Amino acid sequence: MSKKKNNQLSALESLGNEVVKQINKGKNPEIPVPIRALSNVEFDEKTKTVKLGNKIAARYFFNVAHAKKFLQTLEVASISKNLLKEEKHASLRDVFYMAKRTIPGTKVNIVDEQTESDSVLEDLELVTDLSREQLHVNANKNGSVAGKVVIEDKGDTIDWSKLGSGGWSIPSNVENIKFKKVAGKYILYMEKAAVWERLHEDKFWDKQNCIIMSSQGQATRGIRRLLQRLTKEYNIPVYVLTDLDSWGHYIYSVIRFGSINLASLSEKMAIPDVKHLGIHTADIGKYKLEKHLIKFKDTDLSRLKQIREYPWFKDNKEWQKEFIALKNLGAKAEIQALSSRGISFISDTYLPEKIKNKDFLY
Amino acid sequence: MTKTIAEELAKKQQSISVSEFFTKNRHLLGFDNPRKALLTTIKEGVDNSLDACQEAKVLPTIKVKIKQLQEERFCVSIEDNGPGIVKAQIPNIFAKLLYGSKFHTMIQSRGQQGIGISASVLYSQLTTGKPAKITSKIGKNHPAHYYELKIDTKNNEPEIVIDKETSFDQDHGTKVELEMEAIYQKGARGVDEYLKQTSIANPHAEIIYVDPEGNKVTFPRASEKLPVEPKEIKPHPHGIELGIFISMLQNTNSKTLTSFFTNDFIRVSSVTAKRICGEAGIKTNESPKSLDRDTAEKLYNIVQKTKLIAPPTNCLSPIGTEALQKSLEKEVPAEFFTSVTRPASVYRGNPFQVEVAAAYGGQLNSEEQIKLLRFANRVPLQYQQSACAITKSVIDTNWRNYGLSQSRSALPQGPIILAVHMASVWVPFTSESKEAIAHYPEIIKEIKLAVQEVGRKIASHIRRTVRVREQRERASLFEKYIPEIASSLSNLTSSKKTDVQEKLNKILKKSLKDILRELPEEDKSDKIKEEGKNKHVKKEKQSTLGSRKSRK
Numbered sequence: 001m002s003k004k005k006n007n008q009l010s011a012l013e014s015l016g017n018e019v020v021k022q023i024n025k026g027k028n029p030e031i032p033v034p035i036r037a038l039s040n041v042e043f044d045e046k047t048k049t050v051k052l053g054n055k056i057a058a059r060y061f062f063n064v065a066h067a068k069k070f071l072q073t074l075e076v077a078s079i080s081k082n083l084l085k086e087e088k089h090a091s092l093r094d095v096f097y098m099a100k101r102t103i104p105g106t107k108v109n110i111v112d113e114q115t116e117s118d119s120v121l122e123d124l125e126l127v128t129d130l131s132r133e134q135l136h137v138n139a140n141k142n143g144s145v146a147g148k149v150v151i152e153d154k155g156d157t158i159d160w161s162k163l164g165s166g167g168w169s170i171p172s173n174v175e176n177i178k179f180k181k182v183a184g185k186y187i188l189y190m191e192k193a194a195v196w197e198r199l200h201e202d203k204f205w206d207k208q209n210c211i212i213m214s215s216q217g218q219a220t221r222g223i224r225r226l227l228q229r230l231t232k233e234y235n236i237p238v239y240v241l242t243d244l245d246s247w248g249h250y251i252y253s254v255i256r257f258g259s260i261n262l263a264s265l266s267e268k269m270a271i272p273d274v275k276h277l278g279i280h281t282a283d284i285g286k287y288k289l290e291k292h293l294i295k296f297k298d299t300d301l302s303r304l305k306q307i308r309e310y311p312w313f314k315d316n317k318e319w320q321k322e323f324i325a326l327k328n329l330g331a332k333a334e335i336q337a338l339s340s341r342g343i344s345f346i347s348d349t350y351l352p353e354k355i356k357n358k359d360f361l362y
Numbered sequence: 363m364t365k366t367i368a369e370e371l372a373k374k375q376q377s378i379s380v381s382e383f384f385t386k387n388r389h390l391l392g393f394d395n396p397r398k399a400l401l402t403t404i405k406e407g408v409d410n411s412l413d414a415c416q417e418a419k420v421l422p423t424i425k426v427k428i429k430q431l432q433e434e435r436f437c438v439s440i441e442d443n444g445p446g447i448v449k450a451q452i453p454n455i456f457a458k459l460l461y462g463s464k465f466h467t468m469i470q471s472r473g474q475q476g477i478g479i480s481a482s483v484l485y486s487q488l489t490t491g492k493p494a495k496i497t498s499k500i501g502k503n504h505p506a507h508y509y510e511l512k513i514d515t516k517n518n519e520p521e522i523v524i525d526k527e528t529s530f531d532q533d534h535g536t537k538v539e540l541e542m543e544a545i546y547q548k549g550a551r552g553v554d555e556y557l558k559q560t561s562i563a564n565p566h567a568e569i570i571y572v573d574p575e576g577n578k579v580t581f582p583r584a585s586e587k588l589p590v591e592p593k594e595i596k597p598h599p600h601g602i603e604l605g606i607f608i609s610m611l612q613n614t615n616s617k618t619l620t621s622f623f624t625n626d627f628i629r630v631s632s633v634t635a636k637r638i639c640g641e642a643g644i645k646t647n648e649s650p651k652s653l654d655r656d657t658a659e660k661l662y663n664i665v666q667k668t669k670l671i672a673p674p675t676n677c678l679s680p681i682g683t684e685a686l687q688k689s690l691e692k693e694v695p696a697e698f699f700t701s702v703t704r705p706a707s708v709y710r711g712n713p714f715q716v717e718v719a720a721a722y723g724g725q726l727n728s729e730e731q732i733k734l735l736r737f738a739n740r741v742p743l744q745y746q747q748s749a750c751a752i753t754k755s756v757i758d759t760n761w762r763n764y765g766l767s768q769s770r771s772a773l774p775q776g777p778i779i780l781a782v783h784m785a786s787v788w789v790p791f792t793s794e795s796k797e798a799i800a801h802y803p804e805i806i807k808e809i810k811l812a813v814q815e816v817g818r819k820i821a822s823h824i825r826r827t828v829r830v831r832e833q834r835e836r837a838s839l840f841e842k843y844i845p846e847i848a849s850s851l852s853n854l855t856s857s858k859k860t861d862v863q864e865k866l867n868k869i870l871k872k873s874l875k876d877i878l879r880e881l882p883e884e885d886k887s888d889k890i891k892e893e894g895k896n897k898h899v900k901k902e903k904q905s906t907l908g909s910r911k912s913r914k
Contacts, residue, residue, distance in 0.1 A: 016854025023851075023865050026872070061847065061866075062873055064836055071843050074850035081854055106842045 011128040030058040043311040048272040052263035083136035139172035147211030148183040190241040202347040224269040244279040245332035246303040275360035281325035293331035400544035403482040407440035414444035430574040441537035446500035457511040457520030489543035499530040506530035559742035565685040584688040592679040601711025675706030686719040696721035700819040709804035714786035718812040726777035737783040750798035755809035764821035
């Protein structure tokens with residue numbers, strides 16, 4: 001077993017030993033877990049990223065509100081230790097099923113939803129100071145990439161320009177990927193897989209000499225790390241294309257500043273100079289999308305209010321102006337609204353124009 | 363010469379016989395219908411027996427038997443172990459209406475009706491034509507007498523059908539047997555419920571009941587103590603009506619007004635009497651009999667306005683908190699019992715006292731409104747619940763404060779039986795049928811205070827049981843979690859699963875003890891609450907088991 005693996009094992013063991021020590025003393029055992037919430041993140045003006053604060057909540061066993069989470073934390077730690085020992089990797093879904101069972105004599109399941117085991121695993125990363133991958137758990141592959149790039153992954157050489165209609169699927173761990181050849185003026189990241197397919201079919205990356213990358217919804221860790229590596233190592237700018245709504249804005253926010261939930265990982269993932277390409281409120285009039293808007297619901301408004309008040313947006317005049325404009329618009333627009341102007345309007349007109357005019361929000 | 367109209371009319375005017383009066387006014391006497399006739403008869407009989415035993419200082423054992431003869435004909439028999447009745451009095455007591463000793467005394471007593479058992483005898487006679495059968499024996503060395511009696515309804519005199527000596531299986535006591543038209547029904551207003559409630563209000567009595575189906579039910583004694591003998595007191599001037607005041611003036615033995623006031627009433631000193639007379643402009647040595655009606659009224663009004671000391675309250679005989687609660691405990695399958703006795707108070711010159719006992723939980727129905735038992739001088743009130751001051755007081759109490767649900771203007775809902783007793787030298791009923799207490803503010807206030815106190819005790823019990831149940835649930839959940847925790851930990855570390863499990867169980871047990879240790883303290887704070895009466899000193903105890911702690 002490698003030294004690295006030993007460190008990982010001992011991190012998990014020391015978590016267990018701490019708990020056993022308290023039990024031996026006859027104390028109500030506790031696990032200190034850093035709080036992962038807006039109340040415990042700070043905006044680091046220097047690095048321009050979201051940083052985890054130092055608030056810690058003690059998770060007790062003999063406490064009605066904590067007992068189950070306490071149990072889940074130890075259960076997942078134990079699963080992770082088994083994976084390390086057996087030198088196998090499991091998916092988040094696997095971990096959920098390994099933990100999911102009914103406690104004898106009760107109607108209580110250790111976990112009911114995958115979100116519970118996912119969340120406990122994120123806690124465990126903070127408690128052990130190990131990443132999910134180091135704990136031998138991988139997220140599902142999510143998102144595609146295409147462009148004039150050649151990489152080497154586990155001994156295989158892969159050319160992102162020669163992968164047919166699907167592109168390359170981005171794994172959750174991109175740490176060990178080696179870039180052999182990288183060409184492109186910029187990377188375009190979009191939140192919609194369907195839009196990526198449109199651009200891929202139109203050979204947008206070939207015509208515009210760029211890299212296109214997508215996820216479905218929020219950018220996963222693998223995508224964010226890959227984006228950061230490409231922009232850092234090859235100095236290629238990143239542009240983000242999202243829907244015109246608060247969820248789209250938060251996708252941009254996570255890529256640029258880091259996420260509240262994984263504030264501890266911001267350093268390895270945040271891309272402080274990423275630009276937002278669209279859709280902007282100004283595009284509505286410019287590209288005649290007025291008739292293709294979706295009216296705001298209450299949740300849209302309240303989310304908008306939250307985002308406006310995030311410390312990293314609070315003093316950003318450009319973005320505050322956009323937020324107010326969106327509020328006044330009282331409606332949202334999807335990227336696909338552009339298809340109303342023609343199926344390839346986005347690749348032929350909208351994107352080239354925006355990039356040429358440097359019509360970005362930052 | 364033609365006769366005047368008045369003379370014509372005079373021909374038709376004649377004295378009506380007692381039986382005619384009775385037939386036309388049965389509802390006033392509790393014989394509205396065959397169902398109520400049965401209940402009233404048993405009530406009168408049982409009341410007589412309880413009173414007789416009380417006077418003789420005997421712990422009562424009363425046997426009630428109802429036998430069905432035909433569909434609507436029953437034979438009712440009531441037997442007691444009282445002092446018995448001397449031979450000469452038996453016909454008068456049972457076969458002469460309005461014969462008795464209870465009129466116009468200021469003493470806490472059950473009936474106050476005076477019409478008594480003889481009304482039942484008359485009812486029996488009117489509906490069946492049969493005589494009443496009475497057996498009575500006054501002592502070991504005395505013979506038992508057996509009478510069959512009827513009432514001469516024209517002259518209101520006893521008519522003796524049979525008079526003979528007989529044998530009786532007790533040393534002393536009386537047995538009454540009546541045959542009558544009646545309907546027997548179970549339920550809240552039936553005989554069964556009456557006897558049960560009577561047993562609750564008279565913990566010193568044993569009642570043995572055989573119902574028409576032949577089932578024998580025994581309501582045992584809850585207390586071997588005889589109730590305190592209520593004392594007879596003279597009337598308080600604020601407690602009497604003008605008419606009674608005038609007749610007292612007429613019938614007094616006192617020669618002067620001063621002695622009339624000081625001797626015939628309580629709480630009037632000669633100084634006060636002098637002041638009253640002075641204010642009315644009447645000489646203090648005036649003969650009470652010489653006052654005319656107008657002067658008497660003037661005097662009466664002045665007396666009502668004069669400040670007087672409240673009457674003494676030691677003349678009352680409450681059931682007693684402990685005895686009332688014990689009574690409930692033996693009759694009701696509940697899990698928690700409590701009771702409260704208020705200090706005696708006064709309304710309109712009449713002393714009175716309120717007692718409340720409650721049973722909570724157990725097998726009582728929690729989906730329905732609470733069951734309210736009303737008592738006046740130990741007599742259950744089964745009719746006219748909504749007109750009664752007791753009902754009003756309970757409805758006006760905000761039960762939501764005590765963790766029960768309550769609709770507007772309704773009794774609260776919950777597994778509760780609430781028994782409210784009012785003892786007084788004079789219970790103010792709303793009507794002749796004596797089934798509802800009148801709404802005097804002083805009375806309502808006292809009942810409410812007592813009910814609120816009971817409510818608080820119930821609320822603290824509810825809180826306690828809920829807490830105990832929650833703790834038990836928590837404890838059991840932790841117990842189930844422990845093996846899971848232990849196996850995770852033994853996989854993560856080199857510790858043994860059984861070892862960790864054992865230690866965790868120990869910690870759990872120790873923490874549980876902490877919780878249990880808190881309970882007596884809660885009891886103590888309850889007591890403080892009771893002493894402090896209306897002060898709502900509430901202290902929620904926080905469980906020591908893990909409160910969320912956050913640190914920087």
